[in-house]
Amino acid sequence: MGKPTGFLEFHRRPPERRPAQERVKDSKEFYLEWSEQDARDQGARCMNCAVPFCHTGCPLGNLIPEWNHLVYLGQWQRALERLHATNNFPEFTGRICPAPCEPACVLSINEDPVTIEYMEKAIVDRGFQEGWIKPEPPASRTGKRVAVIGSGPAGLAASQQLNRAGHLVTLFERDEYIGGLLRLGIPDFKLEKHVVQRRVDIMAEEGVIFRTGVSVGRDISIDDLKKDFDAVCLTIGASQAREIPVQGRELNGIHLAMEYLTQQNRRIAGHNVSPADAITAEGKRVVILGGGDTGADCLGTAHRQGSEIVYQLELLTQAPDKRPPNNPWPQWPQVLRISPAHEEGGMRDYNVLTKGFSGKDGKVEELNAVRVEWGAPDESGRPVMKEVPGSEFSIGVDLVLLAMGFVHAEHEGLVADLGVELDGRGNIKTDAERATSVPGIFAAGDSVRGASLVVWAIAEGRQAAHSVDKYLMGQSSLPSVQL
Secondary structure, three states: OOOOHHHHHHOOOOOOOOOHHHHHOOOOOOOOOOOHHHHHHHHHHOOOOOOHHHHHHOOOOOOOHHHHHHHHHHHHHHHHHHHHOOOOHHHHHHHHHOOOOOOOOHHHHHHOOOOOOHHHHHHHHHHHEEEEEEEOOOOOOOOOOOEEEEEOHHHHHHHHHHHHOOOOOEEEEEOOOOOOOHHHOOOOOOOOOOHHHHHHHHHHHHHEEEEEEOOOOOOOHHHHHHHHOEEEEOOOOOOOOOOOOOOOOOOOOOOHHHHHHHHHHHOOOOOOOOOOOOOOOOEEEEEEEEOOHHHHHHHHHHHOOOEEEEEOOOOOOOOOOOOOOOOOOOOOOOOOOOOOHHOOOEEOOOOOEEEEEEEOEEEEEEEEEEEEEEEEOOOOEEEEEEEEEOOOOEEOOEEEOOOOOEOOOOOOOOHHHHOOOEEEOOOEEEOOEEOOOOOOOOOOOOHOOOOOOOHHHHHHHHHHHHHHOOOOOOOOOOOOOOO
């Protein structure tokens, strides 16, 4: 361990955030950088526990105590090597992961946990600044060709690993940018796009072939895909959004969250959006349905567009500030979370069921809702929801954003044409080796798990790469991830 008394001497001190009134005026990231001493002090808090419970929270198996210790010693390049040993893209996880490793930290029993996520960011950003992160092309090629379809974190991880094993990898993306939701779904104020592009550029120098604007199954036939490649890995995400089938859903001014967020990301990237197609919160009363990360992304975006007022409504009850007795450490804490976007403004409300929308001339003007309460679980174990009599109310609204999560991968097109088997939830079904029901076709990430965290996507991509390599070569030297 770094400093035996470090956890007693130093308190948790994440990087400072830019003032809310300043950061809502632009789309730059909201965190400031640590000083060298701040980072080393935070590394000193890691106790290098005999049983590192932080590992139980992270599917990547990150060597957290090791690189915390190395940062405390000032050995940044060695810390970067240990960080990259398990995580292809710590610059992503250090910015957008909710850090399930931190609640599992032993200090979380009765103190604030080690700043693990920010330590990742500090290490990898230092690596780029110092020029330590360079392309690592394979020494030789196997002659095998692999297609990876979908360029989110799972696809990027699978591609980099397979390329380093010597296979010739082509990564297909139907949008105009590589990165999936990293590029078009997550706002710049959480993840500036040059951070994504610099890693994509490195992978291109390593030999990964990127093909954007290509919809496999439409622009490239399934027969040609199977003929041209020795194996295929599907990393297409879970992009089928959850809908709200209520009266008035067809009114103008009601949009899926990803329609709104992707348009804003393209706008910031310099794309022209015609006034007729623009989805903007400027000067509007906005309602966001959904209290998760996507809802918070919509909230922060609406602030930056100059909304008049924003309501974020959640069907469920407000979570407690502290762990309930049935949610002990080191489980993921079911507590109320405050994102930086919530610090910037807006109103949150809970136990709200949307009953419908109303308006005139085809434009939404009101959201009609009722309050609900949650009773004891039924026979299936699910709490019973009941509407509260006489609690009906309406909210005047000009823009409604549906941020209620995602149900599974899109089935129409590629998935249906390949004929891969689906599980009971509509996800692509795979075995322990990430193989689908169709020989030579593998799958990983949200398309297999359902919508999940960036660390799970990277871990799944790494495991799929191991399995594809083993399928092609009979064995694999790529690391296997126990998921």
